[in-house]
């Protein structure tokens with residue numbers, strides 16, 4: 053459906069997207085996972101036809117997406133990363149403005165406004181100015197405003213930033229429902245939990261490049277380990293870490309050592325060494341690695357710097 | 358405490374990073390002080406208005422009248438015009454008949470006529486005519502004061518001649534000469550001197566009256582009015598007895614050419630300038646709103662809909678025009694109710710000029726949005742532009758109060774042409790056709806400014 057071919061975008065000397073190629077199939081819930089500054093919003097704005105790439109091309113069902121061609125944007129809806137609403141206008145007025153920009157009007161527009169407000173639980177607050185809404189309510193309105201014209205492809209740029217868990221769940225449920233009904237979604241986030249929960253396929257992006265692409269399981273199998281043991285940094289644990297270095301991958305980040313044992317390494321050996329150094333077992337957590345570990349493995353960084 | 362210090366440091370650093378804000382913060386006061394300095398004469402010893410065009414028609418062959426013309430020419434506030442161009446490009450002296458149409462054309466706003474009978478044998482005193490278009494109150498008061506000063510310091514001779522002429526008429530030629538010789542002999546025998554020379558002096562009209570008039574400057578010449586239709590007002594208040602004396606002897610016919618039947622002259626003259634200034638301020642507020650929308654991502658959302666950038670920009674422009682038009686008209690309606698400004702007898706023309714003025718101002722709002730890097734800079738830049746354009750364009754004080762190069766700059770401002778338009782409609786009561794050149798100029802300004810603004814906005818990243 054959406055296709056990017058070696059797309060490059062620069063801001064002055066900074067290359068925000070570096071030769072990205074990507075194909076999104078109809079009906080996918082695609083996650084774009086990467087830390088701040090990775091290039092997610094840039095990719096979204098190119099896909100939405102807000103900017104022109106410096107090299108490469110983006111097409112939607114074969115039609116080139118370009119700022120110069122307003123019609124090429126009709127099948128898409130963009131949920132900007134910021135709350136892109138008129139703060140002084142009511143929820144209903146906001147929906148009306150943007151609905152009309154897509155040529156909706158009259159009874160049809162009214163029905164759609166009613167339906168979408170009800171779908172995210174804002175029907176009772178429809179007359180209130182947006183500035184009186186909580187952050188979560190604004191986020192919900194921000195989302196449905198992009199869906200009023202029933203796009204085929206929804207570009208969701210970090211739609212849950214600064215949202216309470218309740219609103220977050222409301223947004224997730226709504227997006228999953230839309231996706232089940234056939235909406236293709238590209239969802240950018242720096243929360244691996246969100247990508248894990250929502251997305252059928254995930255692209256890991258950093259420094260303008262897509263480092264890995266696949267389902268959650270596919271990504272996890274790319275790791276050369278199946279287990280990860282995490283323990284806090286301390287003088288005693290540093291000594292342990294030094295010993296472990298020969299038995300697998302060891303990374304130290306955010307005050308924690310992360311040890312990924314080689315498949316042949318025996319956990320019993322690990323605990324023996326820990327005990328010898330007088331470290332209590334409750335300091336250690338062993339778990340199946342997460343997307344976080346995948347990201348770390350690929351980029352040497354955590355998702356939240 | 359250290360939190361406050363940190364925050365203050367952050368604010369200072371922020372300010373210093375914003376070069377436009379720095380420039381505006383320091384440049385605006387300097388520019389304004391400069392302009393006001395010119396007006397109030399702080400910058401130089403030799404101050405006052407310059408280059409006010411004034412036509413002088415001298416129909417008298419009296420040598421003293423020629424001296425008066427020379428004195429007017431020597432007055433640096435005046436740019437004296439005495440000739441006009443024929444259709445065949447040759448020049449000829451102005452006549453009284455030329456004055457009315459030329460004033461109506463705004464070739465000049467003041468004219469002095471020294472008629473053939475400046476010194477009449479029928480009455481004691483002088484007879485002058487002043488034509489004026491007092492569209493700018495401060496300017497016309499100043500001109501009146503200066504005219505008064507120049508005439509008063511040159512009329513004693515004319516006045517003496519007037520007395521002589523009356524006496525000659527009364528006594529008869531022969532006896533009159535005898536009378537003068539008698540006086541001369543008496544003066545010579547009492548005070549010494551050559552009787553023949555004294556007689557010549559007396560016959561030329563000089564009784565030493567000129568000594569009475571020096572110094573005969575009213576305390577504040579700019580506040581004296583000669584063009585008042587009320588003769589009592591013309592004579593009063595005298596600053597010195599000599600003035601009072603001459604005021605009664607000099608008969609000046611005042612002919613106001615333009616704006617005579619304007620109902621509330623003072624308010625009518627002022628309202629245009631102030632209206633346009635407020636309009637500019639309002640429009641520059643629109644430039645700030647532009648940045649609000651750009652920053653909240655509203656522009657992204659709008660442009661991700663099937664909306665082109667040009668549509669977005671022009672929509673803001675037209676919104677500005679509409680807002681400005683409503684603002685202008687409400688100011689005029691307020692002027693109508695508060696000061697009795699007559700807006701309804703030329704409502705169509707007033708709306709026309711308001712639309713064009715609002716368009717020109719709105720285009721400036723767009724230009725500010727295009728040039729400024731952020732909302733704070735837009736605020737500063739618009740304050741600078743509005744102040745400078747209002748000052749040089751004549752919204753606050755007559756343009757003739759500024760040095761001539763600044764008067765020239767002022768003519769490039771939207772303020773000047775909008776005020777011109779308002780005065781043409783409300784004051785000079787022009788027809789729509791006569792208004793067309795001004796409308797054309799405003800349209801030209803609008804298109805030129807919009808061209809630059811859109812070109813810049815298209816190059817600029819429209820959202821952060």
Ligand SMILES: Nc1ncnc2c1ncn2[C@@H]1O[C@H](COP(=O)(O)OP(=O)(O)O)[C@@H](O)[C@H]1O
Pocket residue numbers: 063066067068086087088089090091092093094095818820821
């Ligand atoms: N308008 C812009 N001008 C200059 N640099 C930008 C602009 N937008 C983004 N960048 C830079 O491009 C890189 C990618 O930014 P972005 O796409 O916003 O990342 P993300 O959305 O993943 O946080 C960052 O380094 C950011 O600073």
Ligand SMILES: [Mg+2]
Pocket residue numbers: 089092093094133209210
């Ligand atoms: Mg982003």
